[in-house]
Amino acid sequence: MKIESGQNAIITGTSRGLGPYVAKTLASRGVNVVLAARTLSGLEALRDELTPSGVRVVVQPTDMSKQDEIQALVQRATEELGQVDIVVNNAAIELFADYDQVSVDEIEQMIQVNLLGPMFLSKLCLPSMYARNRGHIVNIASGAGVFPPPCAESYAASKAGLIGFTLSMRSSAKVKNSKVSASVICPGFMDDAGMYEEMKKVSGKVQWFVGSLPAQRLADAVLTAIEKDLPEITLMPGFPKLTKVFNLFAPKMFERSNVRLGVYDALLAVADHRNEKA
16 A cells, blocks of 8 residues: 555554654654554653644554553544554563463453454454555564564463464455555564663663664564555564574474574563562
């Protein structure tokens, strides 16, 4: 789908982290944006930054674990802007900890926000998209959904579920010969904002051969996914496709290599830090 000035987008998780990069990039193309997150102050600050660009900016505080708030988000977007052309499900929470130390409430909240929230928001927006035969949903998953790391059972499950949901939804549109589509982006470690920046405070940088990418690369990937109608983008340094093939055909060797090379050391340090604070 060609991104055009005057289109309307809902973007979740825009009060901090990677979400503002996506919002700014879409706004730079003339797309009106509905900013959603739990923290109102962060949304208002981003609104004030985007308004001078000339696009319409709507702020709607939203907890993605609550269906009534997601419904209110879609209703507000429709009332203020009209049809929704683009949805970017970016909101997420993460938790790296020994699984036996994670509470049931924490597990439920992660699945609600990371998986069920995007599924519900997509369901609410799809009827209008199908009626106009136009629209694109981008789900921001994670490299953890492709290469599940230790101490991230709930997070990896939620992101793997989001990948499966996206590709199934996309296939449904294709068999209907519809121009509505969906893409999933699986970023690895991203600099400048988000989870990795917080991780650095506890564990330092990841191993040099794992690497990280600038946050803007995620925003650029959202544009690419929409305009080229890509099923999936794995956003990692090096050769992620070769890594996926290695994992597929030699999973045990892949697992042993990651352990021996210390690929997961940063995540384990975060988990240990949580255990110390508990």
